[in-house]
Amino acid sequence: MPRILILMSDTGGGHRAAANALSQAIQRLDHEHRFTVDTVDFITETAFPPFHHFGKLYRPSIDHAAWFYGLAFKVTSPLPVKSALNAVVASIAGPKMLQMLRRHPFDLIVSVHPLATSVPGRLLRQLRPNLPFVTVVTDLATAHPFWFWRGATRTFVASDEAQRRAVAAGVPAERVERSGLPIDLRFLSLPTDKAQMKREYGLPIDRPMVLLVGGGEGMGGLDKLAGAIADSGLPLSQMVIAGRNERLRRKLTERQWKIPTVVTGFVRDMPRRMAAADLLITKAGPGTLAEGLATRLPIFITSFIPGQEEGNVRWITESGVGRLTPSPDEVSIALRGLFNEHGPTILHQRACDAAATLAAPRAALDIAARLIEMADLPPATTNFDSSREKRGRWRVWGNRRKQIDRPP
Numbered sequence: 001m002p003r004i005l006i007l008m009s010d011t012g013g014g015h016r017a018a019a020n021a022l023s024q025a026i027q028r029l030d031h032e033h034r035f036t037v038d039t040v041d042f043i044t045e046t047a048f049p050p051f052h053h054f055g056k057l058y059r060p061s062i063d064h065a066a067w068f069y070g071l072a073f074k075v076t077s078p079l080p081v082k083s084a085l086n087a088v089v090a091s092i093a094g095p096k097m098l099q100m101l102r103r104h105p106f107d108l109i110v111s112v113h114p115l116a117t118s119v120p121g122r123l124l125r126q127l128r129p130n131l132p133f134v135t136v137v138t139d140l141a142t143a144h145p146f147w148f149w150r151g152a153t154r155t156f157v158a159s160d161e162a163q164r165r166a167v168a169a170g171v172p173a174e175r176v177e178r179s180g181l182p183i184d185l186r187f188l189s190l191p192t193d194k195a196q197m198k199r200e201y202g203l204p205i206d207r208p209m210v211l212l213v214g215g216g217e218g219m220g221g222l223d224k225l226a227g228a229i230a231d232s233g234l235p236l237s238q239m240v241i242a243g244r245n246e247r248l249r250r251k252l253t254e255r256q257w258k259i260p261t262v263v264t265g266f267v268r269d270m271p272r273r274m275a276a277a278d279l280l281i282t283k284a285g286p287g288t289l290a291e292g293l294a295t296r297l298p299i300f301i302t303s304f305i306p307g308q309e310e311g312n313v314r315w316i317t318e319s320g321v322g323r324l325t326p327s328p329d330e331v332s333i334a335l336r337g338l339f340n341e342h343g344p345t346i347l348h349q350r351a352c353d354a355a356a357t358l359a360a361p362r363a364a365l366d367i368a369a370r371l372i373e374m375a376d377l378p379p380a381t382t383n384f385d386s387s388r389e390k391r392g393r394w395r396v397w398g399n400r401r402k403q404i405d406r407p408p
């Protein structure tokens with residue numbers, strides 16, 4: 001029974017969403033129920049205190065110091081810096097990662113997180129050189145070089161820019177595949193009756209609905225933006241998804257709105273909610289953007305993490321799907337391009353068409369099909385070689401580097 005191990009971490013909601021989508025897709029394609037899929041938060045399992053709380057610190061640190069992320073992105077991007085940092089991480093976290101790999105048996109590893117590529121990949125090469133290691137990049141365009149380990153058996157990316165970056169970081173071009181970002185399979189069979197969907201969520205069917213999402217953590221100043229939409233004077237309705245941001249949810253629920261407004265916390269039916277919407281307003285989180293594209297929605301981007309998400313903004317704005325609207329005033333102005341007192345305008349239709357050209361709702365299935373092919377290896381290759389482990393556990397970056405970096 002081939003076992004697939006997915007390495008992710010709850011830094012934001014996108015990595016888990018991609019991991020879940022891949023897991024669903026493998027199960028859907030695995031008609032004979034031969035495969036098992038294990039998803040692991042590698043930071044919780046391997047980091048030393050206080051870094052194992054990195055997931056919980058992610059939202060406040062992005063909210064209060066996005067500039068720091070931008071700076072760190074730039075400073076750590078040159079390849080020598082990246083290699084040095086990876087070597088440090090390997091020497092500190094290597095032994096714990098090894099224990100993690102032992103706890104979760106596998107025949108193939110898939111990483112959907114930039115901090116779980118070359119370190120676990122090199123450990124794997126050292127211990128079980130024949131097993132595949134696959135990276136699925138969950139940033140749309142400006143993917144950090146940490147994503148790219150040239151030893152990976154396959155690297156799946158979502159855009160031309162990410163593909164170029166992979167090759168520039170040393171990944172052989174023939175091992176990079178353009179697949180799109182894996183998103184929930186429910187985006188493949190969305191309900192088509194928008195009016196019915198609006199009714200389901202208690203919204204009027206004769207008003208375009210604006211959906212506001214701030215990632216899994218409800219980031220990005222959704223309260224001010226919702227206020228601007230309500231005050232725009234346009235006959236709209238809105239749904240605000242506050243995610244796990246309970247304070248925001250309460251604040252918005254207690255407010256009186258000038259237009260029909262639904263406020264909710266974390267939801268598990270995002271595909272149906274997007275299917276009810278006529279416009280998506282969100283921060284530049286790659287998962288939400290890919291889902292909006294799959295639903296063929298125009299998108300306004302209200303904020304982005306400098307460096308990491310800059311390319312997402314370019315991707316959406318240059319293709320005509322949407323605009324960058326960082327302030328409530330800009331949201332009000334941009335709304336008047338897409339809607340008037342009679343409803344959606346011709347610009348709205350053009351933006352929907354542009355979204356359809358970028359959409360990749362099948363990405364999870366396409367990647368899963370490739371993973372299944374790769375994981376179907378003979379059982380002889382699946383055991384740990386403990387003598388290699390004893391000799392090699394500390395020397396992931398040692399003199400075997402060239403061999404380790406070579407894909408099987």
Ligand code: UDP
Pocket residue numbers: 011012013014015017213214215216217241242243244265266267268270284285286287288289291
């Ligand atoms: N999401 C969800 N329920 C919510 C809010 C968000 O399922 O209430 C999902 C959303 O559909 C997307 C993911 O969480 O798949 C957020 O990922 P993204 O990459 O957009 O942002 P991140 O949170 O990683 O910054």
